[in-house]
Amino acid sequence: MSLRGIATVNVWADDPEAAAAWYAEVFGVEPYFRRPGPDGATVYVEFRVGDHQHEWGIIDSRFRPPALATGAGGAVVHWHVDDLEKTVARLQELGARELQPITPHGDSGFVAASVVDPFGNVLGVMMNPHYLEMLAGAPEA
Template sequence: MLRGPATINLWADDMEAAKKWYADLLDVEPYFEAPGDGQPAAYYEFRIGDHLSELGLIDRRYAPSEAAATPGGAVVHWHVDDVRATLDRLLAMGATPYMPITERGPGFVTASVVDPFGNVLGIMYNEHYLEMLDR
């Protein structure tokens, strides 16, 4: 039924700053941009990772009125080859700690940060992810 994430969306008040921050982090520019009613872009979309997953940045003015203004809810973890190095880079780029590096079991380590725009960004190393790629 659920075949995998199609697009993961993050909110930002400053779209140009968010675009630059994520382009620097991901080392790729967004491939799609939606105009913002005479204002800066309302949406930027990146294709990233082993499956070219979509990561979308949406101007917070389009968020539902019930959307939380503080980090919380679900945490999407992106697989990385080195959790410590990635965490250090995220913190150096201005992210703040959310959950520290945590060993979850053999071959499974997670951590998460809050990006400068208030979104939780999870990172993980999971040997089962790598096994799936080998298939």
Template sequence: MLRGLTTVSFFADDIPAARDWYTELLGIEPYFTRPVEGPPAYVEFRLGDYQHELGIVDSRFAPHGRSGQAGQAGQAGGAVVYWHVDDVHAAFERLLSLGATVHAKPVERGPGFVTASVVDPFGNILGVMYNKHYLEIFGV
């Protein structure tokens, strides 16, 4: 039934600020913006080995509404989606240096599995994970 990750949607009140923050974090520009002219209501990045999509949606379009202030871990919203990284501790520190706040510090979950998560400046939970199964797909 579930065939793979297509798009992860995060919400933000300030799309240009979120676009700039994620551009800095990812080192790439979004490949898609809607609308094309005027202030964006949606931007989308393709990233990683499989070119998964990360979409940033204007909060006014959130189907469930938004509660709390951006960056407050106790009021962050959404599921925790983990993105594979080669070094969880380094990725976690970089996210904090860019203004994210701690959601869950790095934890070894077992041999070959380390997770951590932050709350981005827009109130979304962003997970990073070293996952040996992810690397096995590439024969690493």
């Protein structure tokens, strides 16, 4: 198991469009992706920001993992991993407990999960095609 790099930072908002407008002002760029829910309202907005186009995703609060809904809100940082199932299993073997099960997000290869470590911290892991594309295009060190 190795953490390869931050793949996506997710934050929660009751009004993803209002949050997107605020972050567009903060980042100085517009979001590149929006996903509507069954009712047509936006449930996910994503930006690519910074030198390495890190992903910043805003998720409708209705989809917040239940364990986070009753406590303090905050960001879940997802680290790209090469084998999601193996990584989640290893984290659980080491004493982490499931927060969000392995969950595909659409049909483009984005699959995420999160655990709570033995100390109460949330750790997100995911398979992220965008991360691999960025890595493949990075200049050699």
